[in-house]
Amino acid sequence: MxxxxxxxxxxxxxxxxxxxxxxxxxxxxxxxxxxxxxxxxxxxxxxxxxxxxxxxxxxxxxxxxxxxxxxxxxxxxxxxxxxxxxxxxxxxxxxxxxxxxxxxxxxxxxxxxxxxxxxxMWMRLQPGFRAVEERIAAGAIGEPTTLTAHFSISRPVDPARRWFAPELGGGALLDVGIYPLTLAIALLGEPTEARALGTLASTGVDAQLAVAMRHPRALSSWSCSFVSDHGVEAVVGGPDGSLSLQHPFQNTPRVVHRVDGGIVEDLEVVGAELGxxxxxxxxxxxxxxxxxxxxxVTWEHTRQVQRWLDALRDQVAGS
Ligand SMILES: NC(=O)c1ccc[n+]([C@@H]2O[C@H](COP(=O)([O-])OP(=O)(O)OC[C@H]3O[C@@H](n4cnc5c(N)ncnc54)[C@H](OP(=O)(O)O)[C@@H]3O)[C@@H](O)[C@H]2O)c1
The missing domain is CATH 3.40.50.720 (NAD(P)-binding Rossmann-like Domain)
Incomplete structure (x- = not known):
């Protein structure tokens, strides 16, 4: 049908x-x-x-x-x-x-x-993300302890664009920060604590955030930005190695598994182009x-992410 x-x-x-x-x-x-x-x-x-x-x-x-x-x-x-x-x-x-x-x-x-x-939240369905989940579940890096990520796209301030318009729900956190937040929650569990520093654009929306979060058995640190062009990458690590999700991590075309700094798997993600x-x-x-x-992509996934979007936005408001 x-x-x-x-x-x-x-x-x-x-x-x-x-x-x-x-x-x-x-x-x-x-x-x-x-x-x-x-x-x-x-x-x-x-x-x-x-x-x-x-x-x-x-x-x-x-x-x-x-x-x-x-x-x-x-x-x-x-x-x-x-x-x-x-x-x-x-x-x-x-x-x-x-x-x-x-x-x-x-x-x-x-x-x-x-x-x-x-x-x-298409990232949760992409083959690169699924490959990382599978490798973690199989013990490839041990129990994850650390995640670092950044989602940074340089965008000149334009009050007419939705990204910068407060009345349209603008801001870097809701637009791009939601991806590292979702990744951290998906791989490390819902945080118990989060701290954010931010800067605001001239229109009043958040332009950049640096965030640290405590998860049940891990820490994450990540950033999102409209003022820096340093890419969209993530690494999750544990006692036995790390998995890098290469740019752009929300639909990564390549996952690199390292142990002791050496590459043990360089996975070209089949099907990433289906987007x-x-x-x-x-x-x-x-x-x-x-x-x-x-x-x-459960309703609880959506609730968890929204709970921490709310908390982080509260922290950076008025920065
Ligand atoms: N999943 C993803 O990868 C992804 C990527 C990008 C965005 N998004 C999400 O999708 C939503 C929309 O994002 P978008 O990138 O599509 O935003 P956009 O291109 O800025 O469009 C947003 C709205 O702006 C209006 N618009 C479009 N062209 C216009 C024009 N030439 N002049 C005046 N108004 C115009 C339209 O309103 P009307 O509906 O009234 O026509 C449109 O619905 C956001 O919530 C964003 O977070 C998701």
Whole structure:
């Protein structure tokens, strides 16, 4: 059965998901925007039959099996809730919401109505990340004790872009810091403590953070930045070696396993180029199996990450 998707949002990531949906055997039947001309242009470019000048109007027509929310951060929870209330499964871009209470509101609605919801945290589904998880579980580095990571992209301040606009949920932490935070939680467990230092952009959003976290049996230190171009890399280490996830670690094309500083495995990740197709595939699989949440990107994963996004944002606010 061809699953019929609708997309809320017309930006860069919405455009990137269309070919992934089609390649995984789905079709895109509607797109919604706050601007009808933007919706029309997106629909023309991507050969989508319906377009709307209101995001939620994609739910009209009764021909939508699943919605992908690719709007700006501050409205993810509203868009997700509209889908949940309509009983339509939904894939929600990261960050799922601006705070944990909003995450919990959507997930409580989904639980009550039996609606599938998944955060589009694609890193958890990528083959490089899975390879690292498998090697850790097999004892390749011993029990992990340390993780270091950075996700840094240099972006000139532009108050019109979502990255720098406080009213659109801008800031480096929600945009890119969510990846090292998710990686640390996924590989080391939920933190018990976190300390962050930050600097703010002239628009007031966080431009850069340096973070240290204590996990049950490990420490992590990571950074995220809009003011530095030093790449997107991560290393997880234990008493018996380390695993490096090479740039860009959220969809790493290469994992290097070192013991005593020497390379014991240099893994070229097969399938990394499929990118967003894995999250689309996972949504299709979960819907076919009648699941309400993905076992790979669970609601608890989303809650854990949001809890620490909230805590870190509180620490850097007013820096
Ligand atoms: N998973 C990933 O790898 C990944 C990558 C990038 C972003 N994201 C997430 O996806 C969400 C959207 O990010 P994005 O990169 O797609 O943002 P974007 O390109 O800035 O688009 C965001 C919104 O801006 C509006 N917009 C687009 N083009 C416009 C234009 N020419 N003039 C005025 N407004 C315009 C659209 O609003 P309308 O909807 O009203 O048309 C669009 O939905 C964010 O939550 C982000 O965190 C995820």
């Amino acid at each position: 061809v699953l019929r998707w609708a997309i809320m949002g017309t930006g860069g990531i919405a455009a990137a998901l269309v070919p992934a949906i089609v390649a995984e055997g789905g079709s895109v039947v509607a797109v919604g925007s706050a601007d009808v001309d933007r919706a029309a242009s997106f629909a023309r470019t991507h050969d989508i039959p319906r377009h709307h000048g209101r995001h939620h109007h994609v739910l009209e027509g009764g021909d939508v099996d699943v919605v992908y929310i690719a709007t700006t951060n501050e409205r993810h929870h509203l868009d997700a809730m509209a889908c949940v209330e309509a009983g339509v499964p939904v894939l929600v871009e990261k960050p799922f919401a601006m705070d944990l209470s909003r995450v919990n509101g959507v997930l409580a609605g989904a639980a009550a109505r039996g609606v599938f919801v998944m955060e589009a 967003y197709r894995y999250e689309v595939r996972e949504v299709h699989r979960c819907l076919a199996d009648g699941l309400q949440q993905s076992p790979m």
